[in-house]
Amino acid sequence: MLVRAPATSANLGAGFDCAAVALDLWNELEVTDGDGVVVEGEGAGELPETTDNLALRAYGLLASTAGKRFHFRNRIPLERGLGSSAAAIALGLAAAAPEASAEELLALGAPLEGHADNLAAALVGGAVLTWEGRIAKVADRLPLAPIAVIPDERVSTDGARAALPREVSHADAAYTAGRAALLGAAIASGDPDLLEASFGDRLHEPYRAAGAPHFEAIRADLPPGAAGVTISGSGPTVIVWARPERLPGCAAALEERYADATVVALAVSPKGVL
DSSP: OEEEEEEEEEOTTTOTTTEEEEEEEEEEEEEEESOOEEEEETTTTTSOSSTTSHHHHHHHTTSOOTTEEEEEEEOSOTTSSSOHHHHHHHHHHHHHOTTSOHHHHHHHHHHHHSOHHHHHHHHHOSEEEEETTEEEEEESSOSSEEEEEEESSOOOHHHHHHTSOSOOOHHHHHHHHHHHHHHHHHHHHTOHHHHHHHOOOSSSHHHHGGGSTTHHHHHHSOOTTEEEEEEOTTSSOEEEEEOGGGHHHHHHHHHHHOTTEEEEEOOBOSOOOO
16 A cells, blocks of 8 residues: 655635645555565654654554555655644555545544644545535646745644634624635636635744744745745744746745755645555
């Protein structure tokens, strides 16, 4: 059994805890007869090579791990806001029950992940909305292209969530609701101008900006060809959304500005775990 799961970027600005996209950056899991756990690539020497591994915990919800060997080849950086934990859970679930529906797997995996948006995108690909355990895959792709700016430092998802206020003002809620409506319309219609107009949020990004060191600087001075920037999940990675025809130049400008970060031009993957 060989399965692959994509990286994800959640929230997309105003779609806090309900919107995400799958990205064309993949982790792999090969399950064979035998025993033991091997981790190559990202997380090697750090992720547990025991049944405490998150993917094995997910696998164990549906099938026994006894008599199986699990070999991971990871490319998604850990604790950078790119859905490494969601990918691990998707790998384990899909390897154990390849015929199960995405919503069945989401229901099982959400308690492990804690955030349904990332896991939903990893399971079905494309741009998704989630609510009350349901998944709507709204589009295979987005009309703007993602460029990930990935710092070396890490961010704890729990810590980033703890920084959020318990209440926000009516004005901030109304502002974000408007941008969220634009976001949904932009994804459904494939309109790049609507998507550009949607990039604004007052529910989470102002409180997570300190943990995403390049966010404010990029937003204040977008590179040529960029339409906007969002914090990817809890950060510290930010996604710069570029006009597709200007993607190479935009990525080159970001590489020149931010030598202390890894800049990766990506694509939205229309496919989820497979």
